[in-house]
Amino acid sequence: MARGLNKAMLIGHLGNDPEMRVTASGQSVVNFTVATNESFRDNNGNMQERTEWHRIVAWGKLAEICNQYLKKGRQVYVEGRLQTRSWDDNKTGEKKYTTEIICSDMQMLGSGRDQGGQGYDSNPSFQQPTAQKNSFRDDTPDQGGGLSETEKDDLPF
Amino acid sequence: MARGLNKAMLIGHLGNDPEMRVTASGQSVVNFTVATNESFRDNNGNMQERTEWHRIVAWGKLAEICNQYLKKGRQVYVEGRLQTRSWDDNKTGEKKYTTEIICSDMQMLGSGRDQGGQGYDSNPSFQQPTAQKNSFRDDTPDQGGGLSETEKDDLPF
Amino acid sequence: MARGLNKAMLIGHLGNDPEMRVTASGQSVVNFTVATNESFRDNNGNMQERTEWHRIVAWGKLAEICNQYLKKGRQVYVEGRLQTRSWDDNKTGEKKYTTEIICSDMQMLGSGRDQGGQGYDSNPSFQQPTAQKNSFRDDTPDQGGGLSETEKDDLPF
Amino acid sequence: MARGLNKAMLIGHLGNDPEMRVTASGQSVVNFTVATNESFRDNNGNMQERTEWHRIVAWGKLAEICNQYLKKGRQVYVEGRLQTRSWDDNKTGEKKYTTEIICSDMQMLGSGRDQGGQGYDSNPSFQQPTAQKNSFRDDTPDQGGGLSETEKDDLPF
DNA sequence: TTTT
DNA sequence: TTTT
Numbered sequence: 001m002a003r004g005l006n007k008a009m010l011i012g013h014l015g016n017d018p019e020m021r022v023t024a025s026g027q028s029v030v031n032f033t034v035a036t037n038e039s040f041r042d043n044n045g046n047m048q049e050r051t052e053w054h055r056i057v058a059w060g061k062l063a064e065i066c067n068q069y070l071k072k073g074r075q076v077y078v079e080g081r082l083q084t085r086s087w088d089d090n091k092t093g094e095k096k097y098t099t100e101i102i103c104s105d106m107q108m109l110g111s112g113r114d115q116g117g118q119g120y121d122s123n124p125s126f127q128q129p130t131a132q133k134n135s136f137r138d139d140t141p142d143q144g145g146g147l148s149e150t151e152k153d154d155l156p157f
Numbered sequence: 158m159a160r161g162l163n164k165a166m167l168i169g170h171l172g173n174d175p176e177m178r179v180t181a182s183g184q185s186v187v188n189f190t191v192a193t194n195e196s197f198r199d200n201n202g203n204m205q206e207r208t209e210w211h212r213i214v215a216w217g218k219l220a221e222i223c224n225q226y227l228k229k230g231r232q233v234y235v236e237g238r239l240q241t242r243s244w245d246d247n248k249t250g251e252k253k254y255t256t257e258i259i260c261s262d263m264q265m266l267g268s269g270r271d272q273g274g275q276g277y278d279s280n281p282s283f284q285q286p287t288a289q290k291n292s293f294r295d296d297t298p299d300q301g302g303g304l305s306e307t308e309k310d311d312l313p314f
Numbered sequence: 315m316a317r318g319l320n321k322a323m324l325i326g327h328l329g330n331d332p333e334m335r336v337t338a339s340g341q342s343v344v345n346f347t348v349a350t351n352e353s354f355r356d357n358n359g360n361m362q363e364r365t366e367w368h369r370i371v372a373w374g375k376l377a378e379i380c381n382q383y384l385k386k387g388r389q390v391y392v393e394g395r396l397q398t399r400s401w402d403d404n405k406t407g408e409k410k411y412t413t414e415i416i417c418s419d420m421q422m423l424g425s426g427r428d429q430g431g432q433g434y435d436s437n438p439s440f441q442q443p444t445a446q447k448n449s450f451r452d453d454t455p456d457q458g459g460g461l462s463e464t465e466k467d468d469l470p471f
Numbered sequence: 472m473a474r475g476l477n478k479a480m481l482i483g484h485l486g487n488d489p490e491m492r493v494t495a496s497g498q499s500v501v502n503f504t505v506a507t508n509e510s511f512r513d514n515n516g517n518m519q520e521r522t523e524w525h526r527i528v529a530w531g532k533l534a535e536i537c538n539q540y541l542k543k544g545r546q547v548y549v550e551g552r553l554q555t556r557s558w559d560d561n562k563t564g565e566k567k568y569t570t571e572i573i574c575s576d577m578q579m580l581g582s583g584r585d586q587g588g589q590g591y592d593s594n595p596s597f598q599q600p601t602a603q604k605n606s607f608r609d610d611t612p613d614q615g616g617g618l619s620e621t622e623k624d625d626l627p628f
Numbered sequence: 629t630t631t632t
Numbered sequence: 633t634t635t636t
Contacts, residue, residue, distance in 0.1 A: 003632070004169045005391060005421060006193040006209055008239060009480070011162035011548055011578060015633035035634040036163040038238075052163055052240060053633075073634060075580065077319060077482055077548075081195075082165060082239075083209060084256070092249045099241070099256035107319060107482060109546065110581030160636070162548060162578060166323070168391055168421060172629035192630040210629075230630060232423065234325055234391075234476060264325060264476060266389065267424030318483045320507040320523055322553060325476035350477035352552075366477055366554060395509075396479060396553075397523060398570070406563045413555070413570035425632085582636085 006081040008101045010054055011109065012036040014074045020067040030063035032056050032070065034078055056080070058103040066106060079105040163238040165258045167211055168266065169193040171231050177224040187220035189213050189227065191235055213237070215260040223263060236262040320395040322415045324368055325423065326350040328388050334381040344377035346370050346384065348392055370394070372417040380420060393419040477552040479572045481525055482580065483507040485545050491538040501534035503527050503541065505549055527551070529574040537577060550576040 015033040022028055034054045042048045056078055058066045070076065080103040089096050172190040179185055191211045199205045213235055215223045227233065237260040246253050329347040336342055348368045356362045370392055372380045384390065394417040403410050486504040493499055505525045513519045527549055529537045541547065551574040560567050 003196060003421065004193040005167055005234075006169070006195065006211075007166045009162060009164045009166075011482075011580070013161075013634035013636095033633065036161040037635065038163065039160060039636095049636095051634075052238070054163075054239060075635075077162075081209070082211060082256075089251075092251060094246075094249060094251070096253070098254065099239075107317065109482070160578065168325075168423070170630035170632095190629065194631065196632095206632095208630075232631075264474065266325070317510060318507040319481055319548075320483070320509065320525075321480045323476060323478045323480075350475040352477065353474060366552070368477075368553060391476075395523070396525060396570075403565075406565060408560075408563060408565075410567070412568065413553075 008054075008078075008080055008082050010034050010036055010076075010078045010101070012054070012076070012078075014070055014072050014076065015053065017072045018067045018070050020063060028060055028063040028067075030058045030066045032066065034076065054078075055098065055100040056103050057083075057100050058106065062103060062106065066103070069108060070106075075109040077105075077107040077109060078103055165211075165235075165237055165239050167191050167193055167233075167235045167258070169211070169233070169235075171227055171229050171233065172210065174229050175224045175227050177220060185217055185220040185224075187215045187223045189223065191233065211235075212255065212257040213260050214240075214257050215263065219260060219263060223260070226265060227263075232266040234262075234264040234266055235260055322368075322392075322394055322396050324348050324350055324390075324392045324415070326368070326390070326392075328384055328386050328390065329367060331386050332381045332384050334377060342374055342377040342381075344372045344380045346380065348390065368392075369412065369414040370417050371397075371414050372420065376417060376420065380417070383422060384420075389423040391419075391421040391423055392417055479525075479549075479551055479553050481505050481507055481547075481549045481572070483525070483547070483549075485541055485543050485547065486524060488543050489538045489541050491534060499531055499534040499538075501529045501537045503537065505547065525549075526569065526571040527574050528554075528571050529577065533574060533577065537574070540579060541577075546580040548576075548578040548580055549574055 012034040015035050018030045018032040020028065020030045034056055036052045036054065038050045038052070039047055040050070057080075078101060080101040082099060083102050084097055084099045086095050086097045088094070169191040172192050175187045175189040177185065177187045191213055193209045193211065195207045195209070196204055197207070235258060237258040239256060240259050241254055241256045243252050243254045245251070326348040329349050332344045332346040334342065334344045348370055350366045350368065352364045352366070353361055354364070371394075392415060394415040396413060397416050398411055398413045400409050400411045402408070483505040486506050489501045489503040491499065491501045505527055507523045507525065508520060509523070510518055510520045528551075549572060551572040553570060554573050555568055555570045557566050557568045559565070
């Protein structure tokens with residue numbers, strides 16, 4: 001239920017295996033990072049490469065799919081909304097911020113054959129997992145925003 | 158020149174007037190914030206509203222258009238790529254991060270009549286500004302990434 | 315539940331009032347067109363304008379929101395998936411095709427004050443309609459694709 | 472140079488090898504189709520698959536890259552704008568329409584190792600082609616729309 | 629800090 | 633920390 005648009009779309013590779021946990025209220029949540037690469041010609045005419053790293057968060061059934069099928073190195077499409085969280089750094093007492101993509105859609109790209117996966121697509125009975133944010137979720141209190149403070153304290157990041 | 162996809166798309170309202178400056182090398186750069194609003198029903202069934210704030214950076218001709226036509230409160234569509242910058246906080250000596258959207262396309266939404274603009278669309282000869290990132294730029298060193306360290310030190314954020 | 319990505323995103327103005335109907339199975343469906351404008355410089359250096367027309371279809375609760383709040387001339391954001399239908403032209407016996415955007419998200423843009431609407435935003439108690447495709451729908455057979463042939467014959471376009 | 476937004480984004484597989492030609496005015500143009508797949512549960516609870524076919528057109532340098540590197544079966548990301556063309560069917564004298572995606576960005580997905588390509592990524596000196604629509608093009612008369620009638624008659628579709 |  |  002949006003007024004306005006807040007959308008991020010990435011195609012890149014996972015920088016680490018997904019890290020999964022369950023909140024106090026029983027919600028699954030997964031975190032991973034995705035690198036997007038861009039090449040451009042610098043002032044001297046040489047090709048340069050820049051890598052941008054993105055923090056991805058997925059909830060519920062989508063979290064479980066990410067946890068089960070994604071691995072470090074895997075190429076993915078990720079769609080979601082941008083969210084900036086703040087927290088107090090205990091050491092310095094300062095407020096810190098981090099921007100994450102709250103994932104609502106994920107697609108595995110490539111065949112998986114050479115992506116370090118556990119070979120799901122060599123299994124003929126494999127059903128490509130459906131990675132759209134589970135729809136019964138869309139009308140429920142929004143994850144992340146709707147979390148109780150207890151749950152927020154629980155978050156592994 | 159991308160390998161992969163790194164795209165953000167917003168529809169929201171400016172939280173402040175654009176702030177423009179020119180780098181040491183003569184590049185125009187503008188900064189502004191955009192709020193996206195989302196309403197959702199909380200655990201108790203009450204409508205809640207969440208506002209997400211986004212930091213927008215535009216370069217070159219697009220910066221000048223943003224500076225000239227956008228005002229606090231104006232509704233806009235913004236498209237760009239996500240970029241996370243880090244800097245050293247002089248007070249604490251810590252590394253800090255901020256994520257921005259490097260704007261490549263901007264569209265003004267609504268009629269402008271009631272958006273605090275300077276009435277550009279009451280002028281019959283007005284040509285809606287073209288807000289696509291100036292194209293001769295696409296092959297040149299990418300702004301933001303391609304900046305010299307001097308210019309980076311110069312940045313007003 | 316997608317494998318792959320099939321997404322269209324538009325910002326434009328309605329070319330007609332939405333046309334609503336209910337299928338034999340009781341599903342609401344609405345049709346309208348959206349014009350997107352593009353200006354470019356032609357070979358002789360003159361500014362030219364091109365208008366592209368898009369056919370939009372919405373189902374269920376989203377159809378009802380579109381029908382209730384959208385009017386010819388209104389500026390909207392529309393997101394959906396591309397779908398090409400074919401039918402047999404009775405006169406010529408030939409197969410014909412049309413491509414539509416099956417809408418999953420709609421946002422009204424601008425204030426509505428000068429958009430020929432029925433003044434919803436002058437009503438202080440107005441709650442901006444939520445235009446995301448109703449989520450309980452996402453797990454049901456997909457509309458449009460899942461229609462019975464009877465319903466398809468029924469479609470008003 | 473847009474007023475409004477007209478964007479399509481696909482991830483899918485090529486249904487045929489790209490077909491390339493050069494217009495009378497010397498512009499390269501390439502055509503290919505992309506299939507996007509969607510799986511959903513039908514009224515009887517069985518998994519169904521739907522395939523949607525999209526017609527892609529690319530111009531200029533991007534056409535040449537598509538022609539050189541894409542093959543039937545290859546997985547790609549395609550971004551572009553929707554354009555509906557009409558022509559007179561000589562047999563029936565009727566006007567017919569087709570909707571295409573005028574490609575402005577293309578990314579090859581997966582490793583290419585198992586995608587029927589000519590093995591470009593087994594070549595260590597291979598530089599991933601840059602597939603963004605050539606940027607000097609953005610300020611020139613828009614391809615497709617800016618074509619002379621002669622060129623349009625020439626088009627191979 | 630925006631907007632409805 | 634990914635990938636080509």
